Amino acid sequence: MTEKQELILETALKLFAERGFDTTPTSQIAKEAGVSEGLIFRHFTNKEGLMDAILAMSEERMGRHVKSIVALPEPLAKIHATIELPVKLFSEEREFWKLQFSLKWQKKYRGQSYRPSGYYLELVEVLTDAFRQLGYAEPQKEVLLLVMLLDGLSNQLMQQPSEAFIAQTLSFLKSKYQQSQLKS
Amino acid sequence: MTEKQELILETALKLFAERGFDTTPTSQIAKEAGVSEGLIFRHFTNKEGLMDAILAMSEERMGRHVKSIVALPEPLAKIHATIELPVKLFSEEREFWKLQFSLKWQKKYRGQSYRPSGYYLELVEVLTDAFRQLGYAEPQKEVLLLVMLLDGLSNQLMQQPSEAFIAQTLSFLKSKYQQSQLKS
DNA sequence: ACTAAAAGTGAGTAATCACTTACAAAACTA
């Protein structure tokens, strides 16, 4: 991976997140990255090849996050860390994850990027077990509910990313998952 | 609104939902609608004009749904009806609402279609009141949580729209909002 | 230092796209 290759990837990521995949011309990517347009195609063959390279990074980064959650010893800590995941994602690499979420609705990439990855399935399993250990009656459904919640939270974060709002929301969510809460 | 005008709108809606706004050429809309391409521009001036017409329908339809929820007498009934809203939306007019959700991530239309409409604000107010009446300690945050949940539910519905899954998920969600539940 | 492969350039090019225009058929109005 040469220096210019990374520059192209970074610039493409930024522009795809800002303006969308279809509406970002390769000419603009080249211009803002300060390279010739031809170089994009030398390294990534296609415009889609560019996107594929970005998607590959996604898998890897998400894998690291999941690993650190799975490694936690306490079941409740795993759940709380999962709740914090979207906030962590967005605070660290906003554009990157914004792009990820927008892809969910684009037919071309729905199968590719949102075919549940191995990491996602592992997280689901670990969370199911965590809920079971905490005595929840229907651990699988609880995981589904948590996943939906975090999906919605991600949407909210895109629209209202103020620190105060985030802190408030996080602590409220966590208060819903406490040892003292009802496990219906 | 002539017959061909409606035909164009329906076809555009279908194609925009399937393939996305930017990747659907006006030529294809014309072809599938069985009209000349020029007619699209005669009636809707722009490709954006087409989208605006579709978006206008959205406001109106959502308004009807919100009205029927607001009209319910019992606070708990209001909450349960809100939980059912995404399922109702998707079962009735799948493509239409799919398009709506995908628009959230497109810069061009984020302000336009997702500037919280009057109907949305009304629903939030009514729900806040419903939670308060039910004795919840932090009604405003409960509404936020419910909104996030339904956002996530909508995502799930797009990926797994099986009847069994929907029924199961709905009843589980409703069970979380019962008179007998904790109101922390 | 010699050389071959890899990195990089920039001027094309064919295809596609949103939109226009000149014109014809229908529908309405008197």
Add this chain to the structure above:
DNA sequence: TAGTTTTGTAAGTGATTACTCACTTTTAGT
């Protein structure tokens, strides 16, 4: 029925786009 507006069409057109190609420069192995 004559005249006018509205609805509809078909054949463009200029701009844009993803991608290519012939070429030069840099890098790396021996």
